[in-house]
Amino acid sequence: MSEKYNFRTVEKKWQSFWDENGLFAAHDHQDNKYYVLEMLPYPSGRLHMGHVRNYTIGDVLARYKKTSGYNVLHPIGWDAFGLPAENAAIERKSHPAHWTYENIKAMKAQLKSLGFSYDWKREIATCDPEYYVHEQKMFLDFLKVGLAYRKESTVNWDPVEHTVLANEQVVDGRGWRSGALVKKKKLSQWFLRITDFAEDLLSGIDELVGWPEKVRTMQRNWIGKSYGAEVEFKTKDNTLSISVFTTCPHTLFGASFLVIAAEHPVAQGLKGRKDVREFIEECSRLGTSEKALETVEKKGIDTGIRVVSPFEPTREIPVYIANYVVADYGTGAVFGCPAHDQRDFEFAQKYNLPIRQVVQPLVAEETNLTQEAFTGDGTMIHSDFLNDLLVEEAKKKAIERIESLNLGKGITTYRLRDWGVSRQRYWGCPIPIVYCNDCGIVPVPESDLPIRLPEDVSFDKPGNPLDHHPTWSKTICPKCQKPARRETDTLDTFFESSWYFFRYCSPKALSAFEKSVVDDWCPVDQYIGGVEHAVLHLLYARFFSRALRHCGYTTVREPFKALMTQGMVCHETYKTKEGKWVAPDDIHKKGSKAFHLKTQEEIVVGPSEKMSKSKKNVVDPEHIIQEYGADVARLFVMSDSPPEKDLDWSDAGLQGVWRYLNRLWQFVKEAGQREEKVLVLDDMTPIFQNAYRLTHKTIRWVTEDFEHYHFNKAIARLRELSNALFALEPKNDFEKDVVWFSAKILCQLLAPIAPHFAEEAWCTLNGKEVKTISEFGWPRANPSLIEDDHMTLAIQVNGKLRGEITLSKEASEAEIEKQACALEGVQRHLEGRSPKKIIIVKNRIVNVVV
């Protein structure tokens, strides 16, 4: 057995070669541009499999496009602000900046060792003042045009730590570190008016044909445009009026109660009552997440208030305060129609409220209104002037009547809410605002930017370090020069990731970016990242493009022309008995049980979930790179699963990839170094003809697979070709020329996925190192070698396979019928009967029906 393929030397050699020759530098203002981008990584400290998968997909694409002649922009950077850095500061006493930059250093080394074709000259870190200074300017510009404003909103408050908690940090209604019961608290915060663009963001989705349909649907649903009515419900004596938004005004005759949120002014006004006070208190422990709100057991409390049903002046219905009403959506009050809304149905059952059916199902299907609500289409009943109308018409007519009676109006609403960007945290971009006792809210003058984060902060005290820093927030009012106080909130980290793809185009610009360069490079031709970002990040980035365009920064409307959402890399989760997460690296398994490597404590094995830092179920790719090299890791993550599908991690198969590359290496060495010759098909034996044809077919297949991102299929094709070539036994120079040619093609097709290997093999086959493999261009298939002159037809009797025939492509239908019926397997199943019908699908099947 000859020597193994030495990946250590080879990978180092080619990484420095690419680097020294500046092979991956993108050139501004050139034709044939292709911008490929992977989602900005958070520098958690180590690469995980999700990263490797994400960046390999991007790199294969970037290399394939570059080889095909495109001027490729393929940048990378760091989403460097965020909560984990502060947690590290609290837990390990390391400064967030120090922790972050150390992580970046480590992860950058890992990325480099994987041989990704990034233009490293364009690297950015969002925590760098040279980056965030521009978003401070953007914030001021947004403020000028009214896209940024201040309002009150509700947060999760940890009363022990005096901090705002992320929904993720609320576990069973308690703060994750303190264990204290969480309370809702109102804070005055900064918002961006994303709702101004709701309609444009919605209609823009239609143009995003390069996006997965599911993401487009999710975005449409998130924006949630709906047409309905705002209706006033008044008390009999007209002293109180509650405005209600509904998308079902046609069911007003079925209304049997009104529910309002605990935050609703009417509810707040009843706080004098002990039971109301207690109930509001209970609601405030629910937290701010929509999920908590909707899964909680539906509860309410009767206010004693009675309002009149708008269309029926004599009918009064009760008003309840309920825990399942969203305060920030619509008016924070809804009317309950238990017959036709499931939540209202449950509420009505619990409090014995009447269930009044007003929609009759179209089909006389069995609707059991004692069991559940009916929410389908139908005709109106028990509804006076709406009777016998279809739901759609009834809705229109109801709105007309509401407007003519002056009880309200028809309105279009969106589920989308304005984007709250204030965070009560240290490790984020400071908001450039000063609060002055005399002048109020004063923007920091642009000449004073950037407002830098102070470095001397302490995380010993609870709360935001910026808040209790002795001097940082003390400043002078830019207007009146009297002492004033800085805004101590920082920006949401989604702010950074909403425009970084513009910065990559001109990363050293003194402004945020150069308009002409951005207009050239953008939109991003292919964006690649996890589905988990399908709504928020992608919507915010789309909003930013519009907002920045509005402020004159760019002309780009949609930032991402095509989107590929890779599936998540999942892994089993592990927890100690106390519920602390444990990493797979710290576990050893005995049968179905798992134990901690250090403490030997038994570990609870949980379901396979998305690999994430917080659950610690991450697999470190480092040992794969160390043991097998970058190409094996790259080939492996691309091999089996299609990119958009979730991947349940397992180590099985790594060995197989390693064996394959070694086998291929031997093959390349045997093929050796030869001269380019003209190959003539007619001179070959059938075996070599087939191999030669297969080589050309593989070029076509792999190219098509790359175009459609079916990398796993491309690899299967390459394995197929490899298997065919390995089996050849060339006996003379001519046959060796065929093998040599095929070996070269194989290397070129493999190059985007396993670039180090391909470069080295290319040298072995060509005997020179003057160019890299990508500079030879992407191979082209000879179409005349791909078409076969015969076809294989599967023969069915009544849809069941009974045989197969091979005949010329020119064969007539009569000929096909004759041959098919003559088959022994067909005759046997005809059992003497004559065919009723024969269906012929060219190139595929013949179905004989009896």
Added chain:
RNA sequence: GCCCGCUUGGUGGAACUGGUAGACACGACAGACUUAAAAUCUGUUGACCAGAAACGGUCGUGCUGGUUCGAUUCCGGCAGCGGGCACCA
């Protein structure tokens, strides 16, 4: 709870716009080489039935019903799993 997906051999997956289900790989088993093991090479491998073997037969794409000459693919219902739900990124 709401929105969006996914479900094919022991495993990952393939099957182009409804047309031969299981390409390619992993694992397993058997054999060759070896004193032995590793490595490597060769072969078998959806389940069941029948058979000495060859040739065969039935079932089979989460479950269930439908459309069709023909359904993994289209439609209805159900189940299980995953993602998102606005302060994790």
